[in-house]
Amino acid sequence: MVPQVLIPLAAELAPPERRAGVVAGVQIGLMTGIIGSRVVGGVVGEALGWRSVYLLAAVLTALAGSVRxxxxxxxxxxxxxxxxxxxxxxxxxxxxxxxxxxxxxxxxxxxxxxxxxxxx
Missing domain, CATH: 1.10.8 (Helicase, Ruva Protein; domain 3)
Known part of the structure; x- marks a missing residue:
């Protein structure tokens, strides 16, 4: 759900004259993250087994959620x-x-x- 919220949020917070550039930067970052996570997940899964990918995702999610x-x-x-x-x-x-x-x-x-x- 983050991408669905992040792009409109970036557009709302950006000044009007920079809005297009900010939205483009956020979109590029999201796509890079999506593609990069697939690559990293594949490498980690191949090296440590598929369960390690889920464990790593759970740990990273918990860390991200703990930032208050x-x-x-x-x-x-x-x-x-x-x-x-x-x-x-x-x-x-x-x-x-x-x-x-x-x-x-x-x-x-x-x-x-x-x-x-x-x-x-």
């Missing part, structure tokens, strides 16, 4: 992008993940479920 200091203008811009006018709470996200991991979600297959407060 966000500039107030960043939070405010995220809040303006949602229908509810606020960012989500962890319990709101966890409840959806818990449902999808439960037997009740057995017929949910191959779906993109956006838990984003109606972000536009």
């Amino acid at each position: 200091s966000r500039p107030p203008e960043f939070i405010a811009s995220l809040e303006r992008m949602t229908a509810f006018g606020r960012i989500g709470r962890p319990d709101e996200i966890v409840s959806v993940v818990a449902f999808l991991a439960s037997p009740e979600a057995g017929w949910v297959t191959g779906q993109n479920i956006r838990v984003n407060g109606g972000a536009v």
Whole structure:
């Protein structure tokens, strides 16, 4: 979901005269990251086994999530992008993940479920 939020966020935060360049830079960075991660994942998987790729991804995700200091203008811009006018709470996200991991979600297959407060 980060790419869907990051590009409009960069456009909103950039001054109008630099907006196109900023959006292009973010898009280039995202594509480089996507392609680079495929290469690194393949090399790590080949060298250490496929489970190590998932372990590394979990560790990196936990590290990224532990960074708590966000500039107030960043939070405010995220809040303006949602229908509810606020960012989500962890319990709101966890409840959806818990449902999808439960037997009740057995017929949910191959779906993109956006838990984003109606972000536009």
